[in-house]
Amino acid sequence: MTFNIYDFTSFTTWIDQSLNSLMSPTLALITEMVIIGVVFLLFYAVVGLFLVYAERKVCAFMQNRVGPNRVGPYGIFQTIADFIKLLMKELVYIKDSDKLLFNIAPFIVIIASFMALSAIPFAKGLHAIDFDIGILYVIAVSSLGVVGILLAGWSSNNKYSLIGAMRSGAQIVSYELSVGLSLLTIIVLAGTMQFSEIVEMQSDGWFLFKGHIPAFIAFVVFLISSTAETNRGPFDLAEAESELTAGFHTEYSGIKFAFFFLAEYMNMFLVASIAATVFLGGWMPFHISGWAGFNTIMDYIPPFVWYIGKTAFVIWLMMWFKWTFPRLRIDQLLTLEWKYLLPINLVNILLMAFLVLMHWHF
Amino acid sequence: MNSFFKYFSDIFHGVKSLLIGMSVTGRYFFSPGQIVTQQYPENRKDLQMFERFKGEVILIHDANNQHRCNGCGICENNCPNGSIEIISARVPGEDGKPKRIIDKHIYHLGMCTFCGLCVKNCPSNALGFSQEFEHAVFDRSKLNKVLNKPGSSIIKGVE
Incomplete structure (x- = not known):
């Protein structure tokens, strides 16, 4: 077995081969699925807990505060304490609620983000499923979460929940369009929807630089619309705590609320990793074509670190948005999408297509 | 034609004002020395209350x-x-x-x-x-x- 932090392919093939030599191929496949599922569950929990902590710290620094600093050094165990508290809380039964849908809704939300996570390339060879339509799959699966949100609002038997869920539905249906179109701009440049190929093509420069102006516009549009798609501020009017108490998850308590909460942060992580993969080169180190020495130095940093760093940067950008901008009204939200982002996006795709046609990209 | 220009000037004014807001919070983020929170029990020895504080x-x-x-x-x-x-x-x-x-x-x-x-x-x-x-x-x-x-x-x- 050769374990190499720059290329996980040999490591994963070693696991595959040793499992296959131990048991029948079907059983080996099932075992591999279970292993990957457990790894993703652990990753999910760790990332979710860390992101909640990071959000609170970033928010605090942007408001000239200190943030959580009591539990552990610099408060790093604060979210673990919060999570234990949530686990021990009572699951309140809601009178006249639709019990089945009410209980299913958090799982739909969390499963949607789970499924999307499987198509993300984390490092070279560290990639659960490499679909040849990876981007399409991620867009399709991640928008399933809105079903869970709508069900949660509908089954809660609460007008605030329902209003929040309806707003969320309108918002995600609109902004899904911009997310898709801005990714389409890059697909035009890349000529493929497969994540591994997209990352591989950025080995001599990230798409943000390769596609210069239209890629940059697409990146900005993607940031805006993906922030809206994850129901985060300034587009958080699905939960709008000052108007709708908590929107669609008003009636949820304990671990079911924690599921919604985790799913929100996980969706943010997902969107950030898509942005990092498609625009910033994923796990690919920062390369400038022609500068061989510089590229070798950059190659010494492991791909996983590059991936986490870029994702963390995009997440930080989204937190920066949330803690700077005031919340939009529902009509402003839809105006922004249908009158501004969508036309800009369409023109941008044309521009990119022209650019690719004329070979004006790098 | 007028509304055409208004459309683009709206975009630029919007982006400009958003960037101004982001520059403020970004400046706060990168200068933790500006934090005004007093960490009270720890700094009890050298805590200076403001002169206009109503004790x-x-x-x-x-x-x-x-x-x-x-x-x-x-x-x-x-x-x-x-x-x-x-x-x-x-x-x-x-x-x-x-x-x-x-x-x-x-x-x-x-x-x-x-x-x-x-x-x-x-x-x-x-x-x-x-x-x-x-x-x-x-x-x-x-x-x-x-x-x-x-x-x-x-x-x-x-x-």
């Missing part, structure tokens, strides 16, 4: 143990919840006439809401706020304080 009402005494209170009782009248009691005494003055002085300026800290009406209305500016804020005691009676220090007298010329 508790005091009768200001100078170095000679003299204050400016003549016992007029205006603070007592102005206190909305009766946390001030004035007990004045009469002593013969220099010209032979009886003169009113303060005997006990009783202040019930437990009833005080720190509104500051007594300090504001004192005609001779005798009262003030201290920056002391750790008021917790184990016995309620310790919250009843006599503000004029024993043996203190009024500054000449204030009455």
Whole structure:
């Protein structure tokens, strides 16, 4: 077995081969699925807990505060304490609620983000499923979460929940369009929807630089619309705590609320990793074509670190948005999408297509 | 044509104002020295309260143990919840006439809401706020304080 932090392919093939030599191929496949599922569950929990902590710290620094600093050094165990508290809380039964849908809704939300996570390339060879339509799959699966949100609002038997869920539905249906179109701009440049190929093509420069102006516009549009798609501020009017108490998850308590909460942060992580993969080169180190020495130095940093760093940067950008901008009204939200982002996006795709046609990209 | 230009100027103005907002929060993020939160129990030794902080009402005494209170009782009248009691005494003055002085300026800290009406209305500016804020005691009676220090007298010329 050769374990190499720059290329996980040999490591994963070693696991595959040793499992296959131990048991029948079907059983080996099932075992591999279970292993990957457990790894993703652990990753999910760790990332979710860390992101909640990071959000609170970033928010605090942007408001000239200190943030959580009591539990552990610099408060790093604060979210673990919060999570234990949530686990021990009572699951309140809601009178006249639709019990089945009410209980299913958090799982739909969390499963949607789970499924999307499987198509993300984390490092070279560290990639659960490499679909040849990876981007399409991620867009399709991640928008399933809105079903869970709508069900949660509908089954809660609460007008605030329902209003929040309806707003969320309108918002995600609109902004899904911009997310898709801005990714389409890059697909035009890349000529493929497969994540591994997209990352591989950025080995001599990230798409943000390769596609210069239209890629940059697409990146900005993607940031805006993906922030809206994850129901985060300034587009958080699905939960709008000052108007709708908590929107669609008003009636949820304990671990079911924690599921919604985790799913929100996980969706943010997902969107950030898509942005990092498609625009910033994923796990690919920062390369400038022609500068061989510089590229070798950059190659010494492991791909996983590059991936986490870029994702963390995009997440930080989204937190920066949330803690700077005031919340939009529902009509402003839809105006922004249908009158501004969508036309800009369409023109941008044309521009990119022209650019690719004329070979004006790098 | 006009609305066409308005569309683009709207976009640019929007982006510009968003960037201004982001520059403010970004500056805060990268300069943690600006954090105003006091981490109280840790910095108890060197915590400096602000001068205008309303800790508790005091009768200001100078170095000679003299204050400016003549016992007029205006603070007592102005206190909305009766946390001030004035007990004045009469002593013969220099010209032979009886003169009113303060005997006990009783202040019930437990009833005080720190509104500051007594300090504001004192005609001779005798009262003030201290920056002391750790008021917790184990016995309620310790919250009843006599503000004029024993043996203190009024500054000449204030009455």
